[in-house]
Structures are given as structure tokens and as C-alpha cells.
Amino acid sequence: xxxxxxxxxxxxxxxxxxxxxxxxxxxxxxxxxxxxxxxxxxxxxxxxxxxxxxxxxxxxxxxxxxxxxxxxxxxxxxxxxxxxxxxxxxxxxxxxxxxxxxxxxxxxxxxxxxxxxxxxxxxxxxxxxxxxxxxxxxxxxxxxxxxxxxxxxxxxxxxxxxxxxxxxxxxxxxxxxxxxxxxxxxxxxxxxxxxxxxxxxxxxxxxxxxxxxxxxxxxxxxxxxxxxxxxxxxxxxxxxxxxxxxxxxxxxxxxxxxxxxxxxxxxxxxxxxxxxxxxxxxxxxxxxxxxxxxxxxxxxxxxxxxxxxxxxxxxxxxxxxxxxxxxxxxxxxxxxxxxxxxxxxxxxxxxxxxxxxxxxxxxxxxxxxxxxxxxxxxxxxxxxxxxxxxxxxxxxxxx
Amino acid sequence: xxxxxxxxxxxxxxxxxxxxxxxxxxxxxxxxxxxxxxxxxxxxxxxxxxxxxxxxxxxxxxxxxxxxxxxxxxxxxxxxxxxxxxxxxxxxxxxxxxxxxxxxxxxxxxxxxxxxxxxxxxxxxxxxxxxxxxxxxxxxxxxxxxxxxxxxxxxxxxxxxxxxxxxxxxxxxxxxxxxxxxxxxxxxxxxxxxxxxxxxxxxxxxxxxxxxxxxxxxxxxxxxxxxxxxxxxxxxxxxxxxxxxxxxxxxxxxxxxxxxxxxxxxxxxxxxxxxxxxxxxxxxxxxxxxxxxxxxxxxxxxxxxxxxxxxxxxxxxxxxxxxxxxxxxxxxxxxxxxxxxxxxxxxxxxxxxxxxxxxxxxxxxxxxxxxxxxxxxxxxxxxxxxxxxxxxxxxxxxxxxxxxxxxxxxxxxxxxxxxxxxxxxxxxxxxxxxxxxxxxxxxxxxxxxxxxxxxxxxx
Numbered sequence: 001x002x003x004x005x006x007x008x009x010x011x012x013x014x015x016x017x018x019x020x021x022x023x024x025x026x027x028x029x030x031x032x033x034x035x036x037x038x039x040x041x042x043x044x045x046x047x048x049x050x051x052x053x054x055x056x057x058x059x060x061x062x063x064x065x066x067x068x069x070x071x072x073x074x075x076x077x078x079x080x081x082x083x084x085x086x087x088x089x090x091x092x093x094x095x096x097x098x099x100x101x102x103x104x105x106x107x108x109x110x111x112x113x114x115x116x117x118x119x120x121x122x123x124x125x126x127x128x129x130x131x132x133x134x135x136x137x138x139x140x141x142x143x144x145x146x147x148x149x150x151x152x153x154x155x156x157x158x159x160x161x162x163x164x165x166x167x168x169x170x171x172x173x174x175x176x177x178x179x180x181x182x183x184x185x186x187x188x189x190x191x192x193x194x195x196x197x198x199x200x201x202x203x204x205x206x207x208x209x210x211x212x213x214x215x216x217x218x219x220x221x222x223x224x225x226x227x228x229x230x231x232x233x234x235x236x237x238x239x240x241x242x243x244x245x246x247x248x249x250x251x252x253x254x255x256x257x258x259x260x261x262x263x264x265x266x267x268x269x270x271x272x273x274x275x276x277x278x279x280x281x282x283x284x285x286x287x288x289x290x291x292x293x294x295x296x297x298x299x300x301x302x303x304x305x306x307x308x309x310x311x312x313x314x315x316x317x318x319x320x321x322x323x324x325x326x327x328x329x330x331x332x333x334x335x336x337x338x339x340x341x342x343x344x345x346x347x348x349x350x351x352x353x354x355x356x357x358x359x360x361x362x363x364x365x366x367x368x369x370x371x372x373x374x375x376x377x378x379x380x381x382x383x384x385x386x387x388x389x390x391x392x393x394x395x396x397x398x399x
Numbered sequence: 400x401x402x403x404x405x406x407x408x409x410x411x412x413x414x415x416x417x418x419x420x421x422x423x424x425x426x427x428x429x430x431x432x433x434x435x436x437x438x439x440x441x442x443x444x445x446x447x448x449x450x451x452x453x454x455x456x457x458x459x460x461x462x463x464x465x466x467x468x469x470x471x472x473x474x475x476x477x478x479x480x481x482x483x484x485x486x487x488x489x490x491x492x493x494x495x496x497x498x499x500x501x502x503x504x505x506x507x508x509x510x511x512x513x514x515x516x517x518x519x520x521x522x523x524x525x526x527x528x529x530x531x532x533x534x535x536x537x538x539x540x541x542x543x544x545x546x547x548x549x550x551x552x553x554x555x556x557x558x559x560x561x562x563x564x565x566x567x568x569x570x571x572x573x574x575x576x577x578x579x580x581x582x583x584x585x586x587x588x589x590x591x592x593x594x595x596x597x598x599x600x601x602x603x604x605x606x607x608x609x610x611x612x613x614x615x616x617x618x619x620x621x622x623x624x625x626x627x628x629x630x631x632x633x634x635x636x637x638x639x640x641x642x643x644x645x646x647x648x649x650x651x652x653x654x655x656x657x658x659x660x661x662x663x664x665x666x667x668x669x670x671x672x673x674x675x676x677x678x679x680x681x682x683x684x685x686x687x688x689x690x691x692x693x694x695x696x697x698x699x700x701x702x703x704x705x706x707x708x709x710x711x712x713x714x715x716x717x718x719x720x721x722x723x724x725x726x727x728x729x730x731x732x733x734x735x736x737x738x739x740x741x742x743x744x745x746x747x748x749x750x751x752x753x754x755x756x757x758x759x760x761x762x763x764x765x766x767x768x769x770x771x772x773x774x775x776x777x778x779x780x781x782x783x784x785x786x787x788x789x790x791x792x793x794x795x796x797x798x799x800x801x802x803x804x805x806x807x808x809x810x811x812x813x814x815x816x817x818x819x820x821x822x823x824x825x826x827x828x829x830x831x832x833x834x835x836x837x838x839x840x841x842x843x844x845x846x847x848x849x850x851x852x853x854x855x856x857x858x
Contacts (some may be wrong), residue, residue, distance in 0.1 A: 047780035117777035118511070122737060135742045153750060161772045162727055163749045165736070176751040186754055191851060198831060208653075208697050211745055212853035213751065219750040272780035275464040280784050286775055317776070323465050368794075 008283035014347035047272030049314035051334040059083035062355040080120040089286040092293035102347040109333035110364030120315040125166035140169030158265040159247040233257035245291035273324040306343030312337040334367040413858040414495030416706040419809040441497035453516040477515035490708035500529035509740035517545035526625040533672035544596040557610040560588040573640040574748035590623040639668040694825035700728035726773025760850035
């Protein structure tokens with residue numbers, strides 16, 4: 001274990017192939033260990049995506065009974081197994097699924113679910129219990145956990161113009177970068193540059209003023225590092241012309257250029273389908289599926305897919321029965337979709353949701369979402385999950 | 400000279416910053432007279448009157464898609480209007496102290512509601528009572544539909560109580576954790592059963608839903624109703640201490656000084672929870688003006704935006720720009736992150752929010768372009784799902800008007816650049832800042848540079 005860890009944390013780990021002679025005996029350990037930093041990409045679908053119309057339980061009659069007008073019809077469904085299949089707008093993901101690069105985990109949620117957007121989103125982003133109010137996010141606490149690869153703000157990058165709570169720790173925070181060139185330009189503004197380069201050392205005290213200067217300097221150097229590194233890579237892959245696809249394209253650029261970033265965070269809105277669900281959700285799912293497919297294929301051709309894991313979640317699923325406006329209302333448990341080149345258990349991970357035994361019309365949670373996080377922390381990010389989640393979770397074995 | 404330092408500090412804390420026009424009126428006044436002036440200017444209550452009536456979501460629940468979409472859009476418009484209206488009031492009226500305290504209560508009694516009518520009502524309750532009596536404020540807030548709904552008290556009924564309201568009342572609004580038991584929460588929840596409201600937005604106590612049994616709370620037993628619980632909570636000095644602790648962190652220092660907080664709690668308790676005597680005590684205390692308590696707090700986004708608006712007499716042609724600022728900086732009025740409010744302090748600052756804070760003043764003062772939108776609040780998802788084009792490229796020309804004439808007219812004759820800087824910036828002038836002052840000859844350019852420093856973010 002120790003040697004692997006050492007290899008990953010040296011500069012050699014980002015794709016360089018020169019192996020000094022003293023390391024040669026380790027060659028036999030397989031080139032896998034040299035392929036570089038493991039990357040985690042979190043995709044947040046905001047609004048409460050309807051899981052039942054995403055991964056459709058077509059094999060269960062109750063689905064059709066409860067959704068007389070908004071159920072996805074069988075001929076349209078892209079079947080994954082005897083029980084479930086993809087919404088046709090996710091057709092781009094069929095190829096990904098067939099390659100063994102996709103895993104669907106059903107019925108993920110948490111006890112005493114909250115059906116309000118901001119509360120449930122907070123719970124997912126902070127990794128808290130339903131009754132707790134934490135002011136730090138789970139990725140932020142990962143950064144705080146003092147792992148040797150967590151020292152820099154660019155260790156976690158959110159492709160957006162502001163930072164989510166998920167990325168804020170008590171000591172460390174990730175960095176929000178929508179566009180690296182733009183951020184770089186921003187920090188090169190002559191006045192700002194002056195402030196950074198000519199600061200007093202007294203400015204770096206422990207007090208609030210010191211904190212502001214420290215943050216400014218870190219932003220300045222992160223912007224520099226991110227821009228200079230990422231501009232060395234230009235993708236040849238084709239991405240759809242959507243904002244979301246563009247964000248994933250940026251992530252691919254960061255990963256493929258060898259940025260020493262561990263975690264990326266991206267979100268897509270528009271899933272709160274109280275009315276006119278089929279069209280609205282269909283549109284958003286197509287944006288999502290097409291972009292993710294392009295992203296996965298881009299990483300594959302750049303030989304980075306084995307080192308990348310993508311996790312997609314939404315703050316809650318929706319009610320089993322449709323409402324009076326061809327939509328659905330806020331629900332509870334939902335599926336989580338995982339993508340990666342080295343999945344241990346690809347395909348549909350567990351049983352389809354139980355539509356017969358509901359909790360007041362809502363799906364019952366079978367897997368606590370923190371077990372998903374724990375798996376990512378322990379097995380992918382190499383941090384003890386209890387340090388981040390404040391409780392020890394057993395984790396799953398999809399990776 | 401030190402008098403100006405103290406006045407600047409007082410106005411930065413008790414208001415939204417010292418303007419040169421204010422300085423004219425208070426220079427050479429002893430601190431207690433300056434404090435009196437702040438109270439006098441805040442006698443008026445600038446109430447919000449922008450939401451005309453109550454649109455009940457329930458009426459639209461079973462309507463068709465088109466009506467629902469219209470409703471969602473209307474709701475969103477109202478929430479925006481309420482927000483912008485309050486920012487305008489804070490930026491232009493003279494009741495600085497009252498507005499600053501309303502902002503404190505807005506965070507203390509953090510609440511979210513999709514009904515802008517209820518939000519407006521709650522905001523007015525907090526503003527009317529901001530400098531009045533805490534018990535009266537607490538009672539009115541507890542009976543406000545926005546709060547009853549947010550903390551689920553409509554579901555708190557005899558035989559199936561809902562503890563949420565009772566719990567937050569104790570944990571967040573009055574005595575604080577460690578001063579009550581779980582049993583106290585259960586018992587007091589029973590006392591609040593039946594507290595609800597009607598569709599006119601009026602409080603209604605429903606006797607048929609109320610549990611009239613004996614309850615034991617904080618060691619006392621009786622057939623308590625909600626008002627009795629509140630009285631008992633206030634009888635505990637812990638409530639005074641809890642509130643004073645928060646006020647200390649808001650007005651003085653992030654690290655509370657136990658001695659000072661206790662002194663404040665004494666005054667608060669002895670005055671039966673009257674807020675004005677407490678604040679007068681605070682603002683005239685020696686330690687309030689100690690070096691270590693000056694320039695040490697990070698302005699909240701709203702304090703930063705309002706302070707800038709006031710200092711330069713800024714008006715915005717497109718008020719939506721202010722909402723974009725709020726979103727980019729992480730504080731949208733009427734949308735606290737949760738019932739515990741905005742954590743504040745270093746929590747406001749990360750790489751992107753700091754960059755925006757540093758750039759916004761020069762962008763506004765130079766009429767530049769902003770190209771960020773800030774994050775969408777999770778609760779806006781319902782509206783977003785009705786709109787096709789979500790991620791629009793944002794390129795808004797700020798179009799803000801700065802009344803430079805008024806600003807320059809208010810500058811004292813023969814004011815030195817250093818003196819000007821000392822009013823604009825809270826921390827002591829470092830060598831860095833002094834260099835900037837010496838190198839920049841044009842006053843307007845100097846001002847823009849000063850408000851673009853990290854120092855400007857402190858108050």
C-alpha cells in the first residue's frame with residue numbers, strides 16, 4: 001500500500017513515462033499505478049430529477065398504473081435488463097452502458113427524508129443527517145482531512161462561477177472556475193496583481209484581513225496553474241453544443257492536461273417537473289446523456305477513463321403517482337448513476353425500486369447516500385470516510 | 400483625529416458605513432451624542448409595502464399547466480421585488496440603525512417562504528420591533544404565518560404534535576442548546592398546538608386542535624399555552640445571554656468576550672428585554688472602541704453592497720443587477736441557507752466570492768460590464784423548469800449612476816487623501832495603502848482603488 005501511495009503523489013504520477021532506474025523493480029506492479037491521479041467528477045442534477053422516468057421500471061405494472069399519461073411507453077425504452085431501461089432521451093448512454101462503464105444504484109436516499117429543495121440539497125452537499133445543520137460540505141471536509149494531496153485549492157474545482165456549499169470546508173475550500181482563461185485574465189488585472197505581489201507579510205496574519213490576502217494570493221496562483229496547465233491540451237472529441245456539455249468539456253480538458261485536481265463538481269438545473277414532465281425532463285435528460293457520453297468517450301481516447309469516476313445524483317426523487325398537471329411532486333429515494341473505466345460492478349447494481357411497498361406514496365430508501373460517498377472517499381480518494389462523514393459508513397462495492 | 404476613528408467605527412457597525420455628509424454633522428460630537436443621533440434618525444419605520452396581496456398556492460395546486468407556470472413566474476417576480484425594495488430602503492433612508500437591526504433579526508429569525516406576502520409581513524414585524532422589545536418581537540414572529548409555515552406549526556396538533564417549531568424556538572431563538580431537555584421540547588410542542596393562521600395571513604389559535612393538558616416545562620407544571628412557554632423562556636437569564644452573545648458577534652468581534660457579554664445581558668435582562676437601552680450601553684462602552692474590535696469583521700454581502708450604494712449615492716437602472724451581486728456573493732435576502740441563518744465571517748469568502756467583491760466596486764463605479772450570474776437558489780428550480788433557456792450568457796452592462804457631484808460636495812474642504820482613505824477604509828492604513836495614496840493623484844481614481852482593496856471588505 002505504501003509504495004502505491006508514494007507513486008501517486010510524486011510528480012511522475014501525471015502521465016510521464018520516464019521511470020528512474022531505482023524504481024524499475026516496481027514496473028512489474030503494472031503501469032496502472034503510474035497512470036496518475038484518480039479523478040472524481042460529481043454531477044448534480046438540481047430540482048429533484050424523477051428517477052422512475054430516468055431508469056424506467058418497465059417490468060413493473062404498478063409504474064403504468066400510477067402514471068397514466070406520463071409513463072414512458074415500452075417500445076421507446078432502451079432496455080438494460082428485464083426490469084429496467086433507459087428513458088429514450090438517454091440513448092447516448094446505451095453504448096456507455098454496454099461497454100461496462102456505467103452502474104445504476106437504485107433507491108438511494110436517507111432516513112427521515114426532507115422534501116424541500118434547499119434542505120435536501122444541503123443534506124446531500126453537507127453529508128449530514130436529516131436533522132443536522134452543517135456549515136461545511138463533504139468535499140470541503142475531504143480537503144480539510146489533511147491528506148497529502150489536498151493542500152491546494154485547485155484540488156477541488158467546481159465548473160461554475162460560484163462555489164457550492166459542498167466544496168467548502170472549515171479550513172480549505174475548493175475553487176470555482178467557469179473558464180480558466182477568464183479567471184486568469186481577472187487575476188492579471190494590474191491593480192489586483194499589484195495587491196498580490198506587493199503585499200506586506202504583516203498582511204498574512206491569522207486575522208480576517210490576513211485571511212482575505214491569503215485567499216487572494218491562492219486564487220492568483222491557482223488561476224495561473226490552472227490556465228497554464230490546461231491550455232496545453234485541446235480536445236479533438238466532439239461535444240454537443242450545450243452549456244452543460246461545455247462544462248464537462250472543461251473538466252475533460254482539466255483531467256487530460258494533467259491538472260493535479262482530485263474532485264470536479266458540475267451541476268445541471270431544470271429537473272423540478274411539477275408540470276409537463278415528459279417534455280421538460282426529456283429535454284434535460286438529453287442534454288445530460290449526450291454530454292456525459294461525449295465526456296466518457298473523450299476520457300477513454302485520452303486513456304484517462306480508468307482513473308476517473310463520475311457520480312450523478314439529485315437532491316430527491318419524485319412521487320410514484322403522477323399529479324394532476326402531467327407532472328410529479330417532490331419525493332424521496334432516487335437512483336445514483338456511476339460512470340468509470342474500472343467499475344467493479346457495472347450494470348444495474350441492485351434491485352429495481354419497490355413500487356408496492358411505499359412510504360406514504362414515496363419510494364423507500366434502501367441505501368443511505370453516505371454509503372455512496374464513503375465508497376468514493378475510501379476507495380477512490382484514499383481518505384478514511386469517518387474523517388469526512390463524522391460516522392463510519394461501510395460503503396458499497398461498485399468500485 | 401481619534402474621534403473620527405470612533406465615529407467611523409460606530410457608523411460602520413451601527414449602520415452601513417460613514418458618509419462624508421454624516422461626518423459633517425457629527426465631527427466633534429462626543430460619542431454618546433452621536434449615538435443619540437443615530438437613534439433619533441431611526442425613529443421612523445420605513446415599512447415594506449410592495450406586495451399588494453396574498454396569492455395562495457393552494458388555489459393553484461389543481462389548476463392547469465398554464466396557470467401554474469404563470470403563478471410560478473408571478474411568485475418569482477414578487478420575491479425579487481421585495482428583495483430589491485429592501486435594499487433600496489437600506490441604501491437610501493436615514494434609519495440606518497433600525498435597518499441594520501432588522502437585518503440582524505432577519506438572520507436571527509431565519510425563515511424561508513414562497514409566499515412574498517407572508518415574507519413582507521414578517522419583515523415588517525422585524526422592522527417595527529427592531530429597536531423595541533424582544534419579547535414583543537418574539538411573540539409576533541412566532542405568530543407570523545411565514546414562521547408557522549416554515550417551522551411546520553400548522554401540523555402541530557393535539558394528539559399528533561410536531562416538535563419543529565418548539566425546538567427551534569429554544570435552540571435558535573431564545574435559550575440555546577444545553578439549557579433545556581428533549582422532554583422540554585416535547586412538552587412545549589404540546590403548548591403550541593393549534594397555533595396557525597388563515598388565508599388572510601392572520602394568526603389563529605384553534606382551540607379544537609389545542610392540547611389543554613398539563614405540561615411540565617423547565618421545571619414548572621401547568622396547562623401552558625404558547626405565550627406561557629415564551630414567558631418562561633424569557634424569565635431565564637440564559638435567553639438574554641444567548642441573544643447578547645449573537646449581538647456581540649454581529650457588532651463587536653467574532654470571539655465573544657464573556658465579561659462584556661454578561662454586562663450586556665445584565666442590561667438587557669434588567670430592562671425587561673428592551674433593545675434600545677442594550678444597544679445604547681453597547682455603543683457607549685469603552686471596549687466597543689478598542690483597537691482589536693475595529694476593522695476586524697468581514698462585511699456581509701448585503702452590508703458591502705448597501706455600504707457602497709450609500710457612500711457613492713448609487714442608483715441602478717436595472718435593479719436585477721443587485722440580485723446578481725447577492726447571488727454571486729452568497730447572500731440573497733429572504734433566502735437564508737437554513738433556519739440557523741447565514742454563518743457569516745470567513746464563510747462569506749472563497750476564491751470566487753472574493754474576486755467578485757474586489758471587482759464589483761470598480762465595475763459599478765466605472766459603469767462596466769458584469770459577466771456572471773451567480774448560483775440559482777434550489778427553490779428557484781420550480782420556476783426554472785418552466786423556462787426553456789436556462790443557462791443564458793450573462794453580459795449585463797451595470798448602468799449604475801453614481802452621484803459624483805453629491806459625493807465631492809460632501810467632502811470636507813482641504814480634506815487630505817489620507818483623511819479620505821481613513822473614512823472609506825476600516826483597518827489602519829498599511830504601508831501598501833499609503834503607497835497607493837501617495838502615488839495616485841486623481842481623487843476619483845484613488846477612491847476606486849481604495850474600494851478595490853481587500854481592506855474595503857472589512858468593517
